[in-house]
Amino acid sequence: MPAAIITEPAELLAAVNQQKRMGKRVGLVPTMGALHEGHLSLVKRCTSEADFTVVTIFVNPTQFAPSEDLDKYPRNLERDVALLNAYPVDVVFAPSVETMYPEGASTSVNPPAVATSLEGELRPAHFAGVATVVLKLFQLVPADVSYFGQKDYQQTRVIGDMIRDLNLPVKMQVCPIIREADGLALSSRNAYLSEQQRLQATALSRALFQVKSLYDQGESDATLLLQAANQTLADASINEIDYVALVNKQTLRPVEQVDDDTILLGAVYVGSTRLIDNVLIK
Known part of the structure; x- marks a missing residue:
């Protein structure tokens, strides 16, 4: 059965809460789309461990600096959904920017200390954008477990510390990097x-x-x-x-x-x- 495509936060939250009331284990795989085998390895792990799987596809503008590749970042929702339908994914959440950041939205997350070095030095606003959108997704998908890839290692540490520091009731699973035969990490x-x-x-x-x-x-x-x-x-x-x-x-x-x-x-x-x-x- 194809995944349901949801674009509205209230509809998503209602669907997830219904599953939670039934005692189902909910898994979340946040992505920015342009899916490849690395993303799909997270989906495969989630669908094998959870009763109800939500994959999000959202290119989050707040984690891009003005000089970065937000405008040219690849987007093909139809292709992504077709790939996901090869797995028992229950919901694909694909909101608009306006839905995720309504007019007047001004709240953001101050990321933890592990965000200050490396990527944090070079992209000062990046992890505030990451932490904010991930926290929003955790609110909309009150999952039991979420799945992230090791390739974005510092991101996993930021999210892990945010979960710990804010007492968020979600477990994070970090899954191995998927590589091409010649070693190049999929991206x-x-x-x-x-x-x-x-x-x-x-x-x-x-x-x-x-x-x-x-x-x-x-x-x-x-x-x-x-x-x-x-x-x-x-x-x-x-x-x-x-x-x-x-x-x-x-x-x-x-x-x-x-x-x-x-x-x-x-x-x-x-x-x-x-x-x-x-x-x-x-």
């Missing part, structure tokens, strides 16, 4: 890459996994490991690097000595396309 923005840039972009995952390999061989000095990663990127002519960082996977603070609680995160430009990726050291 909606990969569609921007030319064939040559697509090949060049594989250097990011290659650099990250090289660090993991060196750590597995016994190297733990963060400076030396980051030098190796940066050299791999330079060899691929990736010269615009926002960051390559070894940080504690909970606090996101930089480490000098790498251990099993470290994560390596990278953000680079290939052409005009910004790509992010990460690898857990353990």
Whole structure:
């Protein structure tokens, strides 16, 4: 049976509350659409664990800076719904911007401390926009469990701390990164890459996994490991690097000595396309 497409918040909340009254376990998969196998892995996990699955498709303007790619971000609701209908998804929530942010709306969430570094330094308003829209979705879909991808690792830490700090009654499941056969992490923005840039972009995952390999061989000095990663990127002519960082996977603070609680995160430009990726050291 095809998923019901809902655009109005009140209708969505009523549908979810009806399921909750029946004792059903509700799962939520928030997305911005332009779905790929990474998103669909979240959907597959949710539909296998929950009795009632809601997938949201909303390109959230408040997490984009004026100079970013809000206007060209890929949107194809018909295609996305067709992909979702291959799974037992119950509801697709696809609201308009005006519905999510009515005229006069001015409330926002001040994100937790883990939002201040890395992406937070480079995109100062980004995580306030993320935290605000996710909290709104949690209000409209009072789910038992929500599903997010590891590729946006700092985002998962922001949302996890928000859930903890605001005592939100929802569990978060972080699901593994889905990669192409050559290692490139799946991303909606990969569609921007030319064939040559697509090949060049594989250097990011290659650099990250090289660090993991060196750590597995016994190297733990963060400076030396980051030098190796940066050299791999330079060899691929990736010269615009926002960051390559070894940080504690909970606090996101930089480490000098790498251990099993470290994560390596990278953000680079290939052409005009910004790509992010990460690898857990353990």
